[in-house]
Amino acid sequence: MQTTRPTSPAIVADDLHVRLGQRNVLRGVSLALAPGERMAIVGPNGAGKTTLLRALAGLLRPRRGRVALRGSQSPEDPDARGGLGFLGHRPPLYPHLTARENLAFAARLQGVTEGAERIQGALVTVGLAADANRLVRHFSRGMQQRLGLALALLADPDVVLLDEPDASLDSAGVDDLPRMLDALAPRAAVLFSTHDERVAHALGARIARLEAGRLTDDPRKTPNLTPPTVPTQVRPRPPSFGRAVWAMIAKDTRVEWRAREQVPTLLMFTLLAAVVFDMAFIAALGSEVAAVAVGVLWISVLLAATLAGTRLFATEYERGTLDGLLVAPVDPSGIYLAKFTLLALETAFVGVAQLVFLSLLLNVSLFQASTIGAVVLAAAAISAILALQSSLVVSARAREMLMPLLAIPPAVPVLLAGVGISLGALEVTPAGQQGAWFGLLAVVTVVFLALGTVLYPHAARS
Amino acid sequence: MSQVRTSELARPGWLGALRHPGTAALYALLLLSMGLALFMAFIFAPAERVQAEVYRLLFVHVPSAWLAFAAFGVVAVGSVMYLVRGKSRWDRLALASAEIGVLFTTLTLVTGSVWGRSVWGVWWQWDPRLTTTLIMWFIYVSYLALRAYIDDPNARQRMASVLGIVGVVSVPIVWFSVEWWRSLHPTPSVTSPGGGMPREMLTTLMVSVAAFTVFYVVLLRQRMQLELAATELGSLRERLHERNEESA
Amino acid sequence: MSDLLYLFIGFSAVWIGIFGYLVYVTGRVRNVRDELHDLRGQLDAPQAGREASSH
Numbered sequence: 147m148q149t150t151r152p153t154s155p156a157i158v159a160d161d162l163h164v165r166l167g168q169r170n171v172l173r174g175v176s177l178a179l180a181p182g183e184r185m186a187i188v189g190p191n192g193a194g195k196t197t198l199l200r201a202l203a204g205l206l207r208p209r210r211g212r213v214a215l216r217g218s219q220s221p222e223d224p225d226a227r228g229g230l231g232f233l234g235h236r237p238p239l240y241p242h243l244t245a246r247e248n249l250a251f252a253a254r255l256q257g258v259t260e261g262a263e264r265i266q267g268a269l270v271t272v273g274l275a276a277d278a279n280r281l282v283r284h285f286s287r288g289m290q291q292r293l294g295l296a297l298a299l300l301a302d303p304d305v306v307l308l309d310e311p312d313a314s315l316d317s318a319g320v321d322d323l324p325r326m327l328d329a330l331a332p333r334a335a336v337l338f339s340t341h342d343e344r345v346a347h348a349l350g351a352r353i354a355r356l357e358a359g360r361l362t363d364d365p366r367k368t369p370n371l372t373p374p375t376v377p378t379q380v381r382p383r384p385p386s387f388g389r390a391v392w393a394m395i396a397k398d399t400r401v402e403w404r405a406r407e408q409v410p411t412l413l414m415f416t417l418l419a420a421v422v423f424d425m426a427f428i429a430a431l432g433s434e435v436a437a438v439a440v441g442v443l444w445i446s447v448l449l450a451a452t453l454a455g456t457r458l459f460a461t462e463y464e465r466g467t468l469d470g471l472l473v474a475p476v477d478p479s480g481i482y483l484a485k486f487t488l489l490a491l492e493t494a495f496v497g498v499a500q501l502v503f504l505s506l507l508l509n510v511s512l513f514q515a516s517t518i519g520a521v522v523l524a525a526a527a528i529s530a531i532l533a534l535q536s537s538l539v540v541s542a543r544a545r546e547m548l549m550p551l552l553a554i555p556p557a558v559p560v561l562l563a564g565v566g567i568s569l570g571a572l573e574v575t576p577a578g579q580q581g582a583w584f585g586l587l588a589v590v591t592v593v594f595l596a597l598g599t600v601l602y603p604h605a606a607r608s
Numbered sequence: 609m610s611q612v613r614t615s616e617l618a619r620p621g622w623l624g625a626l627r628h629p630g631t632a633a634l635y636a637l638l639l640l641s642m643g644l645a646l647f648m649a650f651i652f653a654p655a656e657r658v659q660a661e662v663y664r665l666l667f668v669h670v671p672s673a674w675l676a677f678a679a680f681g682v683v684a685v686g687s688v689m690y691l692v693r694g695k696s697r698w699d700r701l702a703l704a705s706a707e708i709g710v711l712f713t714t715l716t717l718v719t720g721s722v723w724g725r726s727v728w729g730v731w732w733q734w735d736p737r738l739t740t741t742l743i744m745w746f747i748y749v750s751y752l753a754l755r756a757y758i759d760d761p762n763a764r765q766r767m768a769s770v771l772g773i774v775g776v777v778s779v780p781i782v783w784f785s786v787e788w789w790r791s792l793h794p795t796p797s798v799t800s801p802g803g804g805m806p807r808e809m810l811t812t813l814m815v816s817v818a819a820f821t822v823f824y825v826v827l828l829r830q831r832m833q834l835e836l837a838a839t840e841l842g843s844l845r846e847r848l849h850e851r852n853e854e855s856a
Numbered sequence: 857m858s859d860l861l862y863l864f865i866g867f868s869a870v871w872i873g874i875f876g877y878l879v880y881v882t883g884r885v886r887n888v889r890d891e892l893h894d895l896r897g898q899l900d901a902p903q904a905g906r907e908a909s910s911h
Binding site: 169207534538539541545548555556558593597601604605 | 749750763773
Binding site for chain 2: 858859860862863865866867869870873874877878881882884885888889891892895896898899
């Protein structure tokens with residue numbers, strides 16, 4: 147449990163320089179906010195408002211300078227993010243979950259105790275109580291913004307960063323903003339960007355102007371430290387690593403169950419592969435049918451994993467929900483492990499289904515304990531590789547083309563092992579090497595899981 | 609931001625770079641060692657009993673392979689250092705080394721294939737070492753492809769660094785493949801004790817490796833300078849663009 | 857005799873590969889530096905307040 151020290155500033159930026167691509171977007175920004183204080187950043191388009199907020203949230207690593215939240219902690223420290231509420235230019239919402247489910251997922255990631263009451267309170271405050279059980283994909287842009295605010299303020303944060311909170315809200319919503327903040331985050335230091343100075347005045351915020359990556363006046367000079375007004379606050383403890391990973395797996399499974407974007411398509415794909423090969427070869431084949439079945443099995447496992455793997459991180463990245471995961475008080479390697487588990491489950495499911503299809507269509511006895519074991523373990527090995535590579539291609543052009551090129555070469559040992567085990571099971575080759583092949587699959591899984599856990603955090607944060 | 613020394617930015621002619629004493633010495637060393645290596649490969653080293661003359665391909669095949677391994681090792685080192693330190697210099701090292709490593713792996717595969725045609729009678733065999741080498745080649749080609757498809761320099765450097773570390777796993781697999789599986793590929797007669805390689809051949813091989821190492825250093829230096837200049841060009845364009853916007 | 861032909865093919869491939877790459881990279885370094893030179897000129901020339909650019 148941590149308590150905030152009332153006298154130390156809640157947000158400090160010291161000489162921040164951020165470069166995006168070839169552009170120097172922030173060129174030495176310094177500011178400090180006392181606990182409970184509010185500050186509005188105003189400035190023209192392209193001045194660097196969004197970049198400043200993302201750097202303060204730890205989503206961008208500054209090239210020079212320092213950020214400290216809640217006293218002295220860097221936002222790259224998961225514990226510091228425990229008291230952070232962040233809303234970017236796009237609310238990090240899952241369209242196939244209801245408003246309440248989106249909030250419940252956030253509550254689990256933030257370690258909010260008594261989540262149900264807090265969620266109900268937040269829904270009432272932002273005016274979405276009547277729509278709590280509707281899917282977010284049916285929400286209007288303004289409703290999504292309200293839900294995004296509820297999400298950012300859910301854990302009673304003491305540092306709140308909002309990128310144009312008034313964007314896409316109707317005038318009633320804009321008028322409501324001060325009340326929402328007062329109700330949900332009464333003690334928080336709030337830093338937000340806006341185009342509208344009236345919003346800043348309504349929220350009682352002091353105004354800082356950002357132009358061409360610099361603040362025109364130095365707000366450090368007037369550190370409005372008003373210590374006694376801020377009561378010491380007990381933070382919810384961040385969830386354990388295991389619980390956070392479990393929450394992400396459960397969320398992904400539920401999204402897939404609702405959206406049915408991956409598994410049914412992959413099942414049809416494998417069935418089609420089995421049917422096509424059956425039609426093409428069955429008349430011409432005698433004893434070689436077993437070899438063809440094994441080939442079709444492993445090609446379809448690899449391609450199914452590659453197809454699903456391409457979208458694994460890309461969907462989160464494109465919906466803006468990846469930011470939501472990254473600002474949660476969880477070590478980013480947990481995101482990799484959750485995505486790995488999802489991909490392994492999907493691949494194993496599709497692979498086992500293909501065992502059934504092939505056994506029926508080609509009349510070979512592929513559905514055995516050793517081949518099922520091989521499919522499950524190979525799914526784990528391939529997913530350990532692909533989950534990491536999927537995170538590498540999110541910002542690449544032509545990622546559907548790139549992914550197979552990245553995925554297939556390191557997956558060759560997995561394929562060899564899988565083929566080896568299945569040919570042994572069908573007695574095409576003498577059995578006896580099964581043990582070594584299973585060993586290879588286990589080694590590949592362990593090595594790549596270790597690499598992914600260590601390296602994913604580097605790929606996640608820019 | 610890293611600054612380019614202005615002396616290097618003056619327009620050099622094709623031979624202008626040689627005015628720089630360090631560069632001139634490096635190129636002289638390159639010519640000397642290459643000449644020596646060629647002389648030794650064709651004249652000093654005796655013909656082989658079984659394979660007669662074609663075995664001399666060994667003197668380019670083995671150094672290319674070793675330098676490819678070393679180059680991919682350097683990619684991993686540069687990638688780790690980039691992730692730790694965040695300095696673009698390390699990423700430039702990794703990129704340059706990866707490109708040269710792919711070149712050397714390609715040459716290893718080509719010379720090996722030519723040798724195989726002469727001795728085995730086929731251009732390609734699915735032998736463990738050949739197969740693992742081909743996989744290694746694909747892994748680093750995909751590394752270069754990933755770089756080519758990410759436009760944002762920051763993301764490109766981070767993603768490539770991760771892949772540069774993952775990829776190096778393939779190097780020991782290629783190296784030990786001849787010991788882990790039955791292979792048609794000649795065993796490492798240099799590293800094994802007793803060896804069985806006559807001393808003249810061994811000396812020639814070492815001189816060739818040295819010459820290829822000099823080549824690697826020259827190529828690496830040149831490729832890193834190209835990347836530095838290209839980055840500089842990019843930021844200069846950006847500055848010009850910003851200034852035009854301001855004046856407009 | 858074909859023995860020597862393969863030897864020749866192998867060695868030529870290596871020399872063409874390495875020298876080709878060196879020439880290609882050196883040529884590009886030259887082009888990029890030429891362009892840098894031109895841009896530097898553009899950046900400096902019409903600047904009224906020169907001291908502004910040389911921070």
